[in-house]
Amino acid sequence: MSENRLMVEATGLTKGFGSASTRLEVIRDLDFVVATGEMVAVVGPSGVGKSTLLHLIGLLDRPEKGRIVLDGVETDGLDGAVRAGLRNRSIGFVFQHHHLLDELDALDNVALPLRISGRGSRDARNRAAELLDSVGLAERTTHFPDQLSGGEQQRVSVARALAMGPKLLLADEPTGNLDRDNAERLFQLVTELHLKVGLTSIIVTHNEEMARRCDRIFRLAQRSGLSENVREI
Amino acid sequence: MSLGAELHVASRYLIGNRRWTPVVTVSLISVFGLGLGVFALVVTLALLDGFQSGIRSQIVANAAHAEVRPATGRRVVDPEDLASLLQGELGNVEIVQVVRGTCLISSDTDAVPASVVGRSDTEGVIADRLISRRLGVGSGDRLEVISARQRLTPMGPLPVRIRTVIERISSPEPGSESGTVILPIAEAQRLLWGEPVIEALELRDVAEPWSLGQRVRGILGSHGLAFQVAGLEELHRPLLTALALEKVMIFVAVGLMLVVAALNLLCNVAMVAAEKRKDLAVMAGLGFTPRSLRRLFLVLGLAIGLVGSITGAVLGSALSIVLDRTGALELPRGVFMVTAVPFSVDPVTLGIVVAVALGLAALATWLPARMVARREPSEGLRYE
Numbered sequence: 094m095s096e097n098r099l100m101v102e103a104t105g106l107t108k109g110f111g112s113a114s115t116r117l118e119v120i121r122d123l124d125f126v127v128a129t130g131e132m133v134a135v136v137g138p139s140g141v142g143k144s145t146l147l148h149l150i151g152l153l154d155r156p157e158k159g160r161i162v163l164d165g166v167e168t169d170g171l172d173g174a175v176r177a178g179l180r181n182r183s184i185g186f187v188f189q190h191h192h193l194l195d196e197l198d199a200l201d202n203v204a205l206p207l208r209i210s211g212r213g214s215r216d217a218r219n220r221a222a223e224l225l226d227s228v229g230l231a232e233r234t235t236h237f238p239d240q241l242s243g244g245e246q247q248r249v250s251v252a253r254a255l256a257m258g259p260k261l262l263l264a265d266e267p268t269g270n271l272d273r274d275n276a277e278r279l280f281q282l283v284t285e286l287h288l289k290v291g292l293t294s295i296i297v298t299h300n301e302e303m304a305r306r307c308d309r310i311f312r313l314a315q316r317s318g319l320s321e322n323v324r325e326i
Numbered sequence: 327m328s329l330g331a332e333l334h335v336a337s338r339y340l341i342g343n344r345r346w347t348p349v350v351t352v353s354l355i356s357v358f359g360l361g362l363g364v365f366a367l368v369v370t371l372a373l374l375d376g377f378q379s380g381i382r383s384q385i386v387a388n389a390a391h392a393e394v395r396p397a398t399g400r401r402v403v404d405p406e407d408l409a410s411l412l413q414g415e416l417g418n419v420e421i422v423q424v425v426r427g428t429c430l431i432s433s434d435t436d437a438v439p440a441s442v443v444g445r446s447d448t449e450g451v452i453a454d455r456l457i458s459r460r461l462g463v464g465s466g467d468r469l470e471v472i473s474a475r476q477r478l479t480p481m482g483p484l485p486v487r488i489r490t491v492i493e494r495i496s497s498p499e500p501g502s503e504s505g506t507v508i509l510p511i512a513e514a515q516r517l518l519w520g521e522p523v524i525e526a527l528e529l530r531d532v533a534e535p536w537s538l539g540q541r542v543r544g545i546l547g548s549h550g551l552a553f554q555v556a557g558l559e560e561l562h563r564p565l566l567t568a569l570a571l572e573k574v575m576i577f578v579a580v581g582l583m584l585v586v587a588a589l590n591l592l593c594n595v596a597m598v599a600a601e602k603r604k605d606l607a608v609m610a611g612l613g614f615t616p617r618s619l620r621r622l623f624l625v626l627g628l629a630i631g632l633v634g635s636i637t638g639a640v641l642g643s644a645l646s647i648v649l650d651r652t653g654a655l656e657l658p659r660g661v662f663m664v665t666a667v668p669f670s671v672d673p674v675t676l677g678i679v680v681a682v683a684l685g686l687a688a689l690a691t692w693l694p695a696r697m698v699a700r701r702e703p704s705e706g707l708r709y710e
């Protein structure tokens with residue numbers, strides 16, 4: 094991957110919630126870029142807009158103003174189905190509360206994005222089994238989310254995010270609900286996969302120590318609506 | 327585009343569960359509601375069809391299946407020729423020559439106006455139950471039939487009349503109000519015309535009663551003969567229309583139950599949508615298009631609709647058939663033509679009921695599904 098290619102290019106991003114009188118502007122006129130292959134940490138106090146930002150980048154929500162270019166694709170004005178296709182193929186999500194489907198076992202959860210992409214059932218399940226193996230859960234394929242520990246759930250979630258071989262991994266406080274040991278293991282897993290698969294990763298975290306292990310840190314500051322962009326390599 | 331992922335998730339929501347989830351509960355309630363509606367509709371319509379087919383078969387059993395009248399005037403010219411032509415072309419049908427009119431029927435004590443029919447296939451005098459009841463006469467009693475036609479006698483003009491004896495009492499023609507007396511053709515001709523006139527030919531074909539009119543029309547047309555032909559449908563149009571109308575009205579009225587069941591389904595699907603908000607957002611995040619999300623819900627709704635309406639239809643048909651076979655619901659004797667409540671399950675009606683139930687289920691699912699697909703995925707992901 095070439096040095097100067099950009100995976101994410103955001104200009105003038107603005108997003109708020111509520112109607113005129115109760116309006117809360119969470120993100121105002123934000124510009125930033127993330128280069129291909131970078132691992133970026135996003136930090137900031139609770140409620141500052143980290144999740145909102147991640148949702149915008151991940152095409153889970155639309156900005157009110159500004160534009161986002163993902164890997165050279167202008168996402169502004171794409172319709173719902175095309176955005177869904179991009180989410181399916183190019184973006185992997187890991188959330189704070191794993192967000193696995195309770196009715197599906199680990200294997201089917203991981204296979205879900207593969208099924209969505211149109212892959213046959215057997216094919217999808219074989220690939221899902223490989224992925225679970227790669228996050229160290231080969232023995233737990235038939236277990237349902239409520240039969241797995243928090244750390245295990247989060248690893249299933251990572252396997253699911255990587256199922257379609259995305260270019261961009263978006264993680265929203267992936268270790269937020271885990272104890273120190275599990276958090277550390279998950280972070281290491283993500284770091285390993287990031288390097289091995291050649292991902293671009295954006296990770297929201299409260300953990301300063303983990304943030305410092307990333308290539309760059311975005312700091313979102315309350316109220317000012319501006320983002321400090323501190324590079325600490 | 328395959329339905330694989332939608333079907334997979336929908337089936338896991340409904341049946342692939344290890345636990346009893348709200349989605350399962352709510353779906354079972356919807357299945358029950360729809361099933362009950364379909365069940366009620368199927369049984370009601372089977373009951374109605376049972377009675378109606380009783381009436382229809384009574385018409386077929388007693389009345390003419392087709393009637394041929396002259397296109398102009400009242401007399402059939404050369405009725406024998408016409409009859410033998412039709413007999414030759416149609417083969418195995420009964421053909422009866424007929425005259426009709428109205429006379430005064432009088433017993434020893436009372437007199438009432440009534441229809442008089444002269445038929446070539448009758449030897450004796452047959453009065454129907456209406457006459458019997460109104461005049462208080464039975465078989466073997468004397469009866470006088472007085473025509474409106476007069477003849478000159480030494481005592482001046484007097485109405486033509488015949489004295490006769492009732493041979494038997496018949497059940498009244500459906501729809502008849504004044505009662506009917508059937509006479510041998512010669513006597514009726516004397517009363518009504520004073521000469522051997524035939525006004526109509528009545529035909530019966532027990533094998534194919536409902537199409538007889540059409541066939542007769544074809545034969546007469548191909549011979550270039552101008553006659554007025556009425557088949558069973560035309561002869562009994564008011565009654566048959568009333569029966570059809572009754573069926574539609576009952577369908578609509580009892581069908582409202584299905585509408586209520588569909589509204590219940592709508593609420594339940596909306597509840598599932600709320601309950602599964604997070605899942606839906608996650609699925610959208612993983613690449614479900616808005617259309618796939620809609621389809622996921624349609625699959626859920628149609629699965630509920632199918633199970634509910636098939637179950638209701640099967641149970642409703644089974645109950646109807648059992649009640650019909652065993653005659654479990656007895657009727658008071660003498661009031662109806664049958665001794666037990668008849669049920670008849672019509673496959674076409676059954677198909678329509680199931681189709682309507684499925685259509686309503688799809689409609690009821692469509693609204694919440696559309697709502698779900700409109701949301702941006704991030705809305706379901708807020709967990710603070």
Ligand SMILES: Nc1ncnc2c1ncn2[C@@H]1O[C@H](COP(=O)(O)OP(=O)(O)O)[C@@H](O)[C@H]1O
Nearest residue numbers: 110111119138139140141142143144145146705
């Ligand atoms: N859909 C929404 N409707 C209203 N307010 C919202 C919505 N989403 C986020 N917010 C508000 O926007 C702010 C930023 O939220 P969020 O991005 O979740 O913060 P963070 O992830 O940094 O904790 C919060 O004040 C939150 O209450």
Ligand SMILES: [Mg+2]
Nearest residue numbers: 143144145265
């Ligand atoms: Mg957040």
